[in-house]
Amino acid sequence: MLKVDPIWQPDIQQTNYRLMLEAMSRPGKSFSLHTLPAEGTVALSVLSTLLDSEVSLSDPDNLLRQDDWIMLQAKSATIDTADYVLCDATQSPHFSPKLGTLENPDQSATLILQVSKLGIGEQKLKLSGPGIKEIEYLSIEGLNQEWLSKRSDWNSAFPLGVDMILVDDQHVAALPRTTKVEVE
Numbered sequence: 001m002l003k004v005d006p007i008w009q010p011d012i013q014q015t016n017y018r019l020m021l022e023a024m025s026r027p028g029k030s031f032s033l034h035t036l037p038a039e040g041t042v043a044l045s046v047l048s049t050l051l052d053s054e055v056s057l058s059d060p061d062n063l064l065r066q067d068d069w070i071m072l073q074a075k076s077a078t079i080d081t082a083d084y085v086l087c088d089a090t091q092s093p094h095f096s097p098k099l100g101t102l103e104n105p106d107q108s109a110t111l112i113l114q115v116s117k118l119g120i121g122e123q124k125l126k127l128s129g130p131g132i133k134e135i136e137y138l139s140i141e142g143l144n145q146e147w148l149s150k151r152s153d154w155n156s157a158f159p160l161g162v163d164m165i166l167v168d169d170q171h172v173a174a175l176p177r178t179t180k181v182e183v184e
Contacts, residue, residue: 006034007041007048008071016049023174024163028127028136030118030171042167043086043114047072050110051084058082061091063114082109089113089166092146097154097162105159108177113164116142118171124184127175137184138173140166148181 006012012034019031033049035041043063048071051057056077063086069076079085079095087093100108121141125148128135143166155161161177175181 007045013049016045020046020049020165020172020174023165023172024176025131026136027129027131027174027176027179028125028138030138030173032170033172035170042169042172043112044068046112046165046167046172047074047084047086055083056081058085060085060095061088063088084110084112086112087114089115089143089147092144093150099154099157099160099162102160105161108160109162111162111164113143113147113166115140115166115168118166118168118173126182126184127179129176129179131176132179142168145183148183151175151181 016033019033023029023031033042033045035045047057051072051074053073053075055074057072057074058077058079060079079097081098085097097109097111098107100106117140119139121139123140123143125138125140126135127138151162151164155177158177163177164175166173166175
């Protein structure tokens with residue numbers, strides 16, 4: 001009998017989807033997703049939950065294996081046209097993702113950024129906005145400062161912009177485009 005890893009099972013993907021919705025609605029809070037037993041699979045869990053053959057993905061830092069691409073069934077796209085972009089957050093971004101249009105702001109990219117650690121680290125973000133009661137703080141290790149600068153530029157013409165999903169080896173947190181981010 002063919003054994004399929006849990007992250008490809010519909011019940012696990014549904015559970016992970018609910019957790020990612022919770023992360024998007026509560027910016028800065030980190031959540032544990034169901035993952036593969038190996039390290040570094042939270043990003044793959046996010047992708048396996050969000051992607052299908054109708055969306056496109058760019059992996060400019062080659063974080064995915066060829067086997068992952070086969071299972072994801074997403075279309076490969078250039079970084080400026082992809083619906084989802086998976087990046088190593090320790091590297092600075094040297095691209096412009098799609099930001100949507102005024103008629104269709106939802107046609108922007110979602111960036112999935114692989115960081116070293118969520119919830120600990122020297123970089124401390126002060127977050128405010130929808131989904132945050134007053135102020136939320138998120139500590140991160142392994143996020144190049146340039147991502148926050150670019151995020152500010154990309155999201156300056158709201159409702160255009162990008163949403164960010166941050167992942168480490170065990171957790172996921174979100175920074176929707178509506179979240180105001182200040183570095184502490």
